[in-house]
Amino acid sequence: MSNASTTTASRGDAVIEVENLHKAYGDARVLKGIDLSAGREDVVALIGSSGSGKSTLLRCLNLLETPTSGSLRLLGEAIPFRGQGARRETADRRQLRRLRARLGMVFQGFNLWPHMTLEANIMEAPIQVLKRSRAEARDEAGALLERVGLYHLRKAYPTTLSGGQQQRGAIARALAMGPEALLFDEPTSALDPELVGEVLSVMRDLAKEGRTMIIVTHEMAFAADVADRVVFLDQGEIAEQGAPEQVFGAPTAQRLQRFLGSVSPSQGE
Amino acid sequence: MAERRLSPHRLGLIAAAVLVVTMMALQMRWDWLLDYRDAILGGLWLTLVLLVTTSVAGFLLAIPLGLVQVTGPRPLAWLARGFCTLIRGTPLLLQIWLLYYGLGSLFPYLPGVRGSWLWPYLIEAWPYAFVALTLSFAGYEGEVMRGGFAGVPKGELEAARSLGMHPLTILRRIWLPRAVQRVLPTLNGELIIQLKATPLVATIAAVDTYAVFGRIRQETYMVYEPLLLMALIYLILAGLITLAFGTLERTWSRRSAGD
Numbered sequence: 297m298s299n300a301s302t303t304t305a306s307r308g309d310a311v312i313e314v315e316n317l318h319k320a321y322g323d324a325r326v327l328k329g330i331d332l333s334a335g336r337e338d339v340v341a342l343i344g345s346s347g348s349g350k351s352t353l354l355r356c357l358n359l360l361e362t363p364t365s366g367s368l369r370l371l372g373e374a375i376p377f378r379g380q381g382a383r384r385e386t387a388d389r390r391q392l393r394r395l396r397a398r399l400g401m402v403f404q405g406f407n408l409w410p411h412m413t414l415e416a417n418i419m420e421a422p423i424q425v426l427k428r429s430r431a432e433a434r435d436e437a438g439a440l441l442e443r444v445g446l447y448h449l450r451k452a453y454p455t456t457l458s459g460g461q462q463q464r465g466a467i468a469r470a471l472a473m474g475p476e477a478l479l480f481d482e483p484t485s486a487l488d489p490e491l492v493g494e495v496l497s498v499m500r501d502l503a504k505e506g507r508t509m510i511i512v513t514h515e516m517a518f519a520a521d522v523a524d525r526v527v528f529l530d531q532g533e534i535a536e537q538g539a540p541e542q543v544f545g546a547p548t549a550q551r552l553q554r555f556l557g558s559v560s561p562s563q564g565e
Numbered sequence: 566m567a568e569r570r571l572s573p574h575r576l577g578l579i580a581a582a583v584l585v586v587t588m589m590a591l592q593m594r595w596d597w598l599l600d601y602r603d604a605i606l607g608g609l610w611l612t613l614v615l616l617v618t619t620s621v622a623g624f625l626l627a628i629p630l631g632l633v634q635v636t637g638p639r640p641l642a643w644l645a646r647g648f649c650t651l652i653r654g655t656p657l658l659l660q661i662w663l664l665y666y667g668l669g670s671l672f673p674y675l676p677g678v679r680g681s682w683l684w685p686y687l688i689e690a691w692p693y694a695f696v697a698l699t700l701s702f703a704g705y706e707g708e709v710m711r712g713g714f715a716g717v718p719k720g721e722l723e724a725a726r727s728l729g730m731h732p733l734t735i736l737r738r739i740w741l742p743r744a745v746q747r748v749l750p751t752l753n754g755e756l757i758i759q760l761k762a763t764p765l766v767a768t769i770a771a772v773d774t775y776a777v778f779g780r781i782r783q784e785t786y787m788v789y790e791p792l793l794l795m796a797l798i799y800l801i802l803a804g805l806i807t808l809a810f811g812t813l814e815r816t817w818s819r820r821s822a823g824d
Contacts, residue, residue, distance in 0.1 A: 358727055360723055360726065360727065393729040393730070393731060394729065395729075396726065396727055396728065396729040397728065397729030398729075399727075400727075400728075401724070401727035403720055403723070403724060405718075405720045407718070407720035407721050407723065407724035408721075408724075409721055409724070409725075409739055409743070410721075410743070411742050411743055411746055411817075420728075420738065421725075421728035421729070421730060424730055424731075424734045424738065425728060425729045425730055425731075425734075466724075469724075469728075470727075470728075473728060473729070479727075
């Protein structure tokens with residue numbers, strides 16, 4: 297496993313470790329042997345054109361997709377699988393729920409629950425999963441909403457909010473579980489351009505406070521700015537990875553050069 | 566709002582209604598009402614009890630019927646689909662008769678049934694009416710709930726899974742409420758259909774609203790008065806259901822108007 301940034305290695309235990317991961321849907325091979333690891337406080341940006349498999353890879357990391365083969369360690373625990381092909385699944389569902397509770401995920405489509413207020417969205421998992429009291433959960437939700445600048449909208453229903461507000465709410469919902477790592481699946485791709493900045497600035501703050509983050513993104517400027525390591529995926533393989541200066545400044549792989557040439561400079565921020 | 570309520574065509578309709586009611590009161594015979602007051606109230610009570618209990622019980626059955634068709638496992642999904650197809654594909658009258666005249670006439674011959682605590686109920690008509698109407702509602706609503714469950718955006722469920730929520734918690738807190746929210750307008754119509762299906766129980770000697778008015782017509786030889794009053798009663802019940810659902814939808818569905 298190549299690890300370009302020396303600082304990453306010194307930060308200790310891997311939070312996420314993937315070895316020779318494959319994912320196929322029938323004959324369509326989406327991921328072809330991915331090796332990836334993220335240590336504590338790492339910020340890893342996954343970039344690549346659409347169809348490169350970067351979202352699928354991210355979704356494999358908390359088992360929203362089950363890898364076809366390969367090994368996966370989350371927070372130091374190996375994930376056991378059983379079954380073959382389309383029926384393959386995690387063997388220990390209780391372990392999976394326990395680990396998922398410690399890995400936050402933020403989706404492209406926000407996915408707030410429309411039948412609950414913003415505050416209730418954030419309180420839900422702490423109450424149901426971590427068995428917090430309502431009062432405790434409400435206090436924590438209030439503090440998180442304050443932090444993402446939505447405290448005044450805590451009683452609003454998600455559909456009345458802008459995309460940027462919904463995404464910041466979704467980040468607060470993930471943070472409410474006190475996660476040890478955060479997975480972002482193209483968090484700004486569904487946003488109007490003028491709303492991208494507010495979401496990126498929340499994410500930038502999270503990166504600064506030393507959160508472990510894996511971010512699938514099209515925002516190259518943002519990736520260059522916050523990531524410790526940039527991983528370029530092409531046709532289901534890691535074509536290049538390294539520090540942002542190296543990946544963006546002196547790309548070696550031809551596929552990466554072509555990709556960087558095709559994406560316009562980011563509008564983010 | 567006020568102007569819309571009093572628009573010309575509405576005023577016209579109100580005037581027509583007042584005229585019809587006045588004509589009915591003056592021109593027709595209503596003296597029998599006093600004699601049959603208790604019978605009518607009794608029939609109305611059975612209609613309401615049947616409507617409420619069978620739709621609640623039927624809906625509770627419809628939840629798993631709809632859910633397994635979306636989640637599997639396949640054998641259960643086939644069973645549920647088969648049940649819904651069977652119920653929806655045969656007349657309710659036939660189902661009621663099969664239960665009452667078919668099953669009901671078998672029970673006395675089964676050993677042990679006559680002595681059991683169930684026997685006093687098995688010789689009544691209403692338990693068969695209850696079971697038939699419940700299964701019927703379950704069959705139709707099972708199909709409605711299948712659509713409701715399938716229509717909840719996958720991402721909302723993935724978000725819940727990504728937070729480590731237990732599948733049963735997800736069902737109780739996210740999936741079911743969202744599915745019900747989506748099918749509320751359909752349920753309104755289905756409840757009114759269920760209301761209008763209850764008179765079929767009169768054919769197995771359960772004395773509901775319809776049966777009471779049938780008796781009134783036989784005993785008084787009047788044709789229109791009892792029928793008109795019965796129509797009014799069902800119309801009011803249907804109106805109340807729509808009113809209740811309107812309130813529910815306004816307070817509940819409006820929040821997610823965006824999807």
